[in-house]
């Protein structure tokens with residue numbers, strides 16, 4: 001009987017230990033693996049978004065982002081999706097289910113803000129949609145990576161997401177990088193001209209459009225002073241800011257090398273050749 005009692009006591013201790021350590025078991029380290037990006041084109045409710053939905057699928061936009069991001073070793077699945085947002089023109093990262101959403105309304109807005117013909121700065125109507133679309137995905141993916149990889153951030157997270165997105169765009173092939181950056185600058189420039197500067201604007205977590213414009217031009221110029229020489233020559237970026245742009249770019253390069261690159265699976269990266277994957281398909 002005493003032996004049985006003793007066995008019960010041991011069993012009780014084991015059960016208590018298991019119960020108490022339940023949380024610890026649930027929090028065991030997650031395994032980092034590549035190929036963890038999934039995609040979804042949600043069917044739009046608004047018939048006006050049908051064309052955008054079909055165009056995105058036809059151009060395999062989400063597949064390209066998935067392939068581009070596939071070398072990243074992530075602890076969980078990251079879902080990239082496009083969907084209708086009940087009239088809201090927006091994009092965001094949701095940390096409760098690790099998903100990035102870009103609204104059809106946002107793409108619709110990009111289309112309606114595109115110039116009728118190529119701008120003096122060389123931005124084509126097509127660039128004006130593709131550039132900011134790439135930027136918004138990369139910006140939201142930046143938030144996702146900061147969260148999933150527990151990247152420490154000094155300064156504002158919105159600035160860090162802008163900077164990482166710009167850094168990635170600047171690593172595209174030269175010609176494509178130039179078109180993408182110019183298109184994003186066009187968007188910010190357009191927004192800046194119409195943005196009213198009420199005091200509340202300064203409380204926003206995002207920089208003002210004019211600041212985001214100068215920031216991206218500075219990083220571009222800092223990354224390649226030959227390719228983006230005209231940015232300073234034509235006065236798009238003041239010389240006073242331009243002087244320190246190489247250092248600004250270096251600072252971001254260092255942070256990305258330290259914090260993000262160790263999470264890239266080289267074997268997968270070599271297979272997908274990410275630089276080429278976001279190029280627009282030739283127009284028919």
Ligand SMILES: [Zn+2]
Nearest residue numbers: 139143158161
């Ligand atoms: Zn953001």
